[in-house]
Amino acid sequence: MNKKIWAVVSREYFTRAKTKGYIIGTLMFPIxxxxxxxxxxxxxxxxxxxxxxxxxxxxxxxIYVQMVEMLPDTxxxxxxxxxxxxxxxxxxxxxxxxxxxxxxxxxxxxTGFLVIPENILESKEVKYSARNVSNFDDLEKIEWAIxxxxxxxxxxxxxxxxxxxxxEMYAGYINLTSFQLTEKGEVSKSGVSNFLLTYLLTYLLxxxxxxxxxxxxxxxxxxxxxxxxxxxxxxIKPVELMMGKLVGVCLLGITQLVVIGSFxxxxxxFGAPFLLKMGIETPKLLNIIGNLQFTPVVFMFFIxxxxxxxxxxxTLFAAVGSMVNTTDEGQQFLTPIIFLNxxxxxxxxxxxxxxxxxxxxxxxxxxxxxxxxMFARIAVSxxxxxxxxxxxxxxMGISIYLIIKLVAKIYRVGILMYGKKPSLKEALKWIRYK
Amino acid sequence: MAxxxxxxxxxxxxxxxxxxDVSFSIEEGDVLGLxxxxxxxxxxxxxxxxxxxxxxxxxxxxxxxxxxxxxxxIGYLPEExxxxxxxxxxxxxxxxxxxxxxxxxxAKEQIDYWLERLDLIKWKKKKIEELSKGxxxxxxxxxxxLHKPKLLILDEPFLGLDPINTNLIKEIxxxxxxxxxxxxxxxxxxxxxxxxxxxIILINKGKVILSGKxxxxxxxxxxxxxxxxxxxxxxxxxxxxxxxxxxxxxxxVEIQLEENVSPQxxxxxxxSKIQIKKFEIKEPSLNDIFIESVHSQNQEDDHE
Numbered sequence: 001m002n003k004k005i006w007a008v009v010s011r012e013y014f015t016r017a018k019t020k021g022y023i024i025g026t027l028m029f030p031i032x033x034x035x036x037x038x039x040x041x042x043x044x045x046x047x048x049x050x051x052x053x054x055x056x057x058x059x060x061x062x063i064y065v066q067m068v069e070m071l072p073d074t075x076x077x078x079x080x081x082x083x084x085x086x087x088x089x090x091x092x093x094x095x096x097x098x099x100x101x102x103x104x105x106x107x108x109x110x111t112g113f114l115v116i117p118e119n120i121l122e123s124k125e126v127k128y129s130a131r132n133v134s135n136f137d138d139l140e141k142i143e144w145a146i147x148x149x150x151x152x153x154x155x156x157x158x159x160x161x162x163x164x165x166x167x168e169m170y171a172g173y174i175n176l177t178s179f180q181l182t183e184k185g186e187v188s189k190s191g192v193s194n195f196l197l198t199y200l201l202t203y204l205l206x207x208x209x210x211x212x213x214x215x216x217x218x219x220x221x222x223x224x225x226x227x228x229x230x231x232x233x234x235x236i237k238p239v240e241l242m243m244g245k246l247v248g249v250c251l252l253g254i255t256q257l258v259v260i261g262s263f264x265x266x267x268x269x270f271g272a273p274f275l276l277k278m279g280i281e282t283p284k285l286l287n288i289i290g291n292l293q294f295t296p297v298v299f300m301f302f303i304x305x306x307x308x309x310x311x312x313x314x315t316l317f318a319a320v321g322s323m324v325n326t327t328d329e330g331q332q333f334l335t336p337i338i339f340l341n342x343x344x345x346x347x348x349x350x351x352x353x354x355x356x357x358x359x360x361x362x363x364x365x366x367x368x369x370x371x372x373x374m375f376a377r378i379a380v381s382x383x384x385x386x387x388x389x390x391x392x393x394x395x396m397g398i399s400i401y402l403i404i405k406l407v408a409k410i411y412r413v414g415i416l417m418y419g420k421k422p423s424l425k426e427a428l429k430w431i432r433y434k
Numbered sequence: 435m436a437x438x439x440x441x442x443x444x445x446x447x448x449x450x451x452x453x454x455d456v457s458f459s460i461e462e463g464d465v466l467g468l469x470x471x472x473x474x475x476x477x478x479x480x481x482x483x484x485x486x487x488x489x490x491x492x493x494x495x496x497x498x499x500x501x502x503x504x505x506x507x508i509g510y511l512p513e514e515x516x517x518x519x520x521x522x523x524x525x526x527x528x529x530x531x532x533x534x535x536x537x538x539x540x541a542k543e544q545i546d547y548w549l550e551r552l553d554l555i556k557w558k559k560k561k562i563e564e565l566s567k568g569x570x571x572x573x574x575x576x577x578x579x580l581h582k583p584k585l586l587i588l589d590e591p592f593l594g595l596d597p598i599n600t601n602l603i604k605e606i607x608x609x610x611x612x613x614x615x616x617x618x619x620x621x622x623x624x625x626x627x628x629x630x631x632x633x634i635i636l637i638n639k640g641k642v643i644l645s646g647k648x649x650x651x652x653x654x655x656x657x658x659x660x661x662x663x664x665x666x667x668x669x670x671x672x673x674x675x676x677x678x679x680x681x682x683x684x685x686x687v688e689i690q691l692e693e694n695v696s697p698q699x700x701x702x703x704x705x706s707k708i709q710i711k712k713f714e715i716k717e718p719s720l721n722d723i724f725i726e727s728v729h730s731q732n733q734e735d736d737h738e
Contacts, residue, residue, distance in 0.1 A: 006532075234510035433488070
C-alpha cells in the first residue's frame with residue numbers, strides 16, 4: 001500500500017482513537033469486568049458463609065457417625081461448612097434437652113438441631129429446627145446424608161456387611177458426560193455454554209460491523225459536508241481515499257475487539273481460579289463464563305469474520321455516505337443494509353442448533369450472511385471446521401473485491417456531488433461513468 | 435516545454451454547456467490568469483485540469499515528462515474550501531503534507547515557516563473550528579504551497595480576504611513566481627490579474643474570448659484611451675469626428691478615438707482649441723478589456 005493511503009489510514013485511526021467516545025467504548029468492558037471482580041471480592045468476603053453448627057440428637061445411635069462422614073464439605077477458606085455435635089440424652093431428658101437446644105438456637109450459639117427418632121426406619125421423619133429454614137441447598141444435603149445412612153442401616157439389617165454396602169452403592173454411581181461428534185473424533189464439552197458463546201459472539205460481531213460501518217458513512221459525510229473532498233482528491237485518488245478510510249476505521253474496530261477479547265479470554269481462563277485463590281466462592285454466572293470455550297482459534301475466526309464482514313458492509317456504507325449530504329438523508333439507504341444484517345442474525349439463531357444442514361451450508365456462503373452464519377457454525381462445531389468454512393473465506397474475498405470495485409465508481413462521483421441526493425437508480429448510473 | 439496543455443475540452447451539465455471547446459497551454463514559469471465573470475466556466479475548467487471532472491471531449495496533459503507522481507508537484511486551492519474542523523492546525527497540515535509524500539522533517543520545518551509568515555503560529559495547536567474564516571483561508575493557502583509545488587492552481591485565491599491579507603498572499607505569489615513556480619489562478623479581480631499575470635485567458639459562457647500574453651492582448655484589443663487635462667471650452671469634444679466616445683470627469687476627460695485616427699492627429703487637431711495641461715496615451719486596463727469583451731460577446735449572442 002502506498003504512503004498516501006497510509007496517511008489517510010493513520011489520520012482516520014488516530015483522530016478517532018483520541019476521541020472520548022472511543023476510549024470510553026473500548027475501556028468500558030474491561031472496567032466493568034474489573035468492577036465486577038472487585039465487587040465480588042469485597043462483597044464475597046463480607047458475606048462469606050461461616051461454619052454452620054448443628055446439634056444432633058440421634059436416638060438410634062447409628063445414624064450420626066455415618067451422616068457426618070458423608071458431609072465433609074468445606075468452605076473456600078478451608079474451614080468446615082457443617083460442624084455437627086452429637087447430644088446424648090435419655091428419653092426422660094429429651095424434652096429439657098430440646099428446650100435447651102432451642103435456647104441455644106435463639107441465642108445464635110447453634111445454627112439448628114436435628115432430632116433423629118429411634119423409629120426412623122419406619123417413620124422416615126427427622127425434625128430440623130432452626131431460625132432460618134430457607135437454606136434449601138444445605139438442607140437437601142443433610143436430608144440426602146441421613147437418607148443414605150438410613151438406607152445403609154436397612155441393608156445392614158438385611159445382613160449385608162457395611163463394606164459390601166459401601167462398595168455396591170459406590171459402584172452404582174454413574175456420570176453423564178456429553179461428547180460432541182466431529183470428524184476429528186469425539187470431544188467432550190458442555191452444550192449450554194457453547195451456544196451462549198456463539199450467540200454472544202455473533203451478536204457482538206454484527207454489532208461491531210454495524211457500528212464501524214456507520215462510522216464510515218459519518219466520515220465520508222463529514223468530508224463532503226465540510227467541503228474537504230476537493231482538497232484531498234488533488235493529492236490522492238478517490239479509490240485510495242476510500243480504501244484508507246475503510247482500513248483506518250477497521251483497525252479501530254480490531255483494536256477495540258482485541259482489548260475486549262483479551263479480557264474475555266483472561267476472564268474465562270483465570271477469572272474463577274483467581275477468585276478461588278482469594279478464598280471466594282465464584283458466583284454461578286461467572287462459572288458459565290469460565291466454561292466458555294473461547295479459544296484463540298475461535299477468537300481468530302472472530303477477528304477474521306469481523307474484518308471481512310466489516311469490509312463488505314462498510315464499503316456499502318461508504319457508498320451511502322458518498323451519495324448523501326447529511327446523516328438523515330443516509331438513513332433511507334442504510335435501512336436495507338442493516339436489514340440484511342438482521343436477516344443473517346435470525347438465520348444464525350436456527351443454524352447454530354443445526355449447523356450441518358444443506359440450508360445452513362448455503363446460507364453461510366451468502367456473503368452478507370457469512371460473517372454471522374458461518375461464524376456461528378464454526379463456533380458451534382469448534383474445534384472441527386464446518387463444511388464450506390474455507391470456501392467462505394474465498395467467496396467473501398471475491399465479493400469484497402467486486403463490491404469495492406463497484407462502490408469505488410459510485411464513491412468517486414458521489415463525493416464531489418453536492419445538492420439534491422440522487423435516487424438509487426441515478427447512483428447506479430454513476431457506475432458507468434468514465 | 436508546456437507544463438500543461440489543454441486541448442479542446444468541453445463539458446456539459448444537463449442542457450448547460452459549462453465549458454465549450456477550450457484550449458490553451460502554459461510554459462514553465464508562466465503565471466496565467468483565468469478570467470471571466472461568475473458562471474463563465476472557470477472552476478469547471480480548473481476541475482477538469484485537476485481530473486476532478488472528466489471532460490466530455492478533449493484532453494488535458496499535465497506535467498507529462500515528470501517522473502514523480504504528478505499530483506505531488508501540484509498545489510491546488512479549490513474554490514470549495516473546507517478543512518477538518520475538529521483537527522488541530524498542525525495535524526491538518528501534516529496530514530496534507532503526508533498526502534503529498536513530503537518528508538516529515540521538511541514538512542514540520544515548512545509548516546512552522548509559513549505559519550509564522552502568515553501570522554498563524556500561535557494557533558498551531560488550536561482546532562480549526564476556533565479560527566476565523568480569513569484565518570482558515572490563509573491556512574488553506576499554506577496547505578496548497580507547503581510542498582513547494584511546481585505548478586500552483588488557485589481557484590479564486592483572494593475570495594473572502596481583507597485587503598491586508600490579499601496583499602500578503604499576492605506578495606507570496608509574486609515570490610513563488612520569481613522562484614520559478616508556474617501558476618494558474620482564476621479571479622474576477624482584474625487588478626490582481628494585471629499585477630500578477632504574464633498571460634491571461636478570458637472565458638465567458640464557457641468559451642475563450644481572449645487569450646495570450648498580457649501585452650499582446652492589450653495590443654490586439656487596440657483601443658487606446660487618451661487621458662486629457664485641459665483648460666478651455668469643451669466644445670471641441672462635441673461632434674468631433676475623430677472621437678468615438680468620451681467620458682468627462684470634470685477635471686479630466688477620458689477619450690476613445692475612432693479606429694483610423696492616431697493620437698498624433700488628434701493632438702494636432704485640438705492643440706489650437708484648448709490649453710493642454712496633460713496629454714497621456716493610456717493602454718486599456720484589463721478591466722476595460724474584460725467589460726468590453728464580455729459585453730460585446732453577450733450582445734452578439736443576443737443577436738443570434
